[in-house]
Amino acid sequence: MAAKIISLGHTKPTRKISNQYFVEMGLDTSDEWIKERTGIHSRYFTNNEKASSDLGYEAAINCLDNANLKSSAIDLIIVATSTPDHNGFPSTACLIQEKLKCPNIPAFDISAACSGFVYALSTAEGFLATKKYSNILVIGVDCLSKITNMEDRGTCILFGDGAGAALLSQSDTIDEGILLSTINANGSLANILAVPKGGSKHPFNETIAKEKSHFIEMDGQSVFKQAIKLVVNEIKQSLLSVNLTPPDIDYLICHQANQRILDKICQNLSIPLEKSITNIHKFGNTSAASIPLAMSEFHNQTGFKKGDIIVLAGFGAGFTWGITIIKW
Numbered sequence: 160m161a162a163k164i165i166s167l168g169h170t171k172p173t174r175k176i177s178n179q180y181f182v183e184m185g186l187d188t189s190d191e192w193i194k195e196r197t198g199i200h201s202r203y204f205t206n207n208e209k210a211s212s213d214l215g216y217e218a219a220i221n222c223l224d225n226a227n228l229k230s231s232a233i234d235l236i237i238v239a240t241s242t243p244d245h246n247g248f249p250s251t252a253c254l255i256q257e258k259l260k261c262p263n264i265p266a267f268d269i270s271a272a273c274s275g276f277v278y279a280l281s282t283a284e285g286f287l288a289t290k291k292y293s294n295i296l297v298i299g300v301d302c303l304s305k306i307t308n309m310e311d312r313g314t315c316i317l318f319g320d321g322a323g324a325a326l327l328s329q330s331d332t333i334d335e336g337i338l339l340s341t342i343n344a345n346g347s348l349a350n351i352l353a354v355p356k357g358g359s360k361h362p363f364n365e366t367i368a369k370e371k372s373h374f375i376e377m378d379g380q381s382v383f384k385q386a387i388k389l390v391v392n393e394i395k396q397s398l399l400s401v402n403l404t405p406p407d408i409d410y411l412i413c414h415q416a417n418q419r420i421l422d423k424i425c426q427n428l429s430i431p432l433e434k435s436i437t438n439i440h441k442f443g444n445t446s447a448a449s450i451p452l453a454m455s456e457f458h459n460q461t462g463f464k465k466g467d468i469i470v471l472a473g474f475g476a477g478f479t480w481g482i483t484i485i486k487w
């Protein structure tokens with residue numbers, strides 16, 4: 160028996176932010192630069208009233224509606240996020256559990272930045288294998304707009320907010336569902352993408368607020384290069400271990416970080432660009448939400464077909480990365 164995604168759902172905030180917004184805010188950038196260097200045309204920001212648990216809840220409801228199931232069917236909630244409602248605790252998963260009104264089941268968060276969704280899928284796969292759980296709700300949600308320095312043109316134009324959800328259960332056969340999931344990390348690259356201060360090493364204070372060092376800092380070029388190298392290698396290795404090759408891929412869904420990264424991964428794997436599902440032009444980089452958001456949107460609009468080979472590829476801060484190979 161394998162773990163299988165039986166439903167998908169997603170949501171986005173209502174506030175659409177154009178590239179021109181940053182120019183109007185006084186940033187030294189342009190619509191042309193952002194489109195050309197990232198592929199991003201717009202993104203969505205939450206307003207002050209909403210947080211990750213709100214978006215995660217909305218995506219979960221959409222996912223349950225699509226499955227025609229009530230929240231009482233869920234027996235475990237895993238939330239991948241780097242922007243929990245609260246620093247420390249309670250977990251965002253517990254807050255979503257309360258909103259869904261499904262008490263007395265375990266709920267926890269996973270912190271693996273933009274690889275969070277594939278980390279959570281891999282975790283759910285393990286829990287399903289114990290046969291103690293039947294329907295696991297996996298949510299990828301982030302509100303990176305809340306931890307971004309809006310004066311840093313190297314980061315603020317990239318990120319957006321959103322959420323995606325997937326419901327996983329056991330399939331009756333090993334010939335469908337998750338064929339393989341891999342997760343990996345290299346902590347020696349921790350410094351290329353980080354929120355440097357505001358945690359237990361440098362507790363938040365006035366100096367940190369003035370420095371704005373509680374916001375995302377990134378060495379964009381290093382992240383760019385590592386992402387392509389690690390993801391391409393991991394996909395090749397992972398496909399080999401399930402006797403598949405890149406031409407067998409029907410759809411590749413990478414973390415939506417930069418259109419140029421997505422194109423380069425396809426080129427290096429000799430996969431036609433049409434097989435790469437992208438929505439970065441609309442949503443920007445939504446971190447842990449980007450893969451389930453792209454998957455759910457595509458499934459709503461076009462629909463995966465039985466037997467499709469879908470490869471998910473997450474990568475992000477840590478440095479972390481992971482691949483999920485699915486036979487739909």
Ligand code: UT7
Nearest residue numbers: 187188189192196273312313316379380382383416417475
């Ligand atoms: O989910 C986490 C994963 N994150 C990523 O995958 C991000 C990966 N990195 C990237 O997507 C790209 O590196 C960026 C989009 C962040 C930057 O693009 P780039 O082509 O690598 O630009 P660069 O860093 O090499 O900078 C080239 C120039 C610099 O100016 P100078 O020093 O040549 O005068 C930058 O200051 O572009 C400048 N620049 C900008 N100019 C206009 C950087 N950001 C902007 C901007 N508007 N928003």
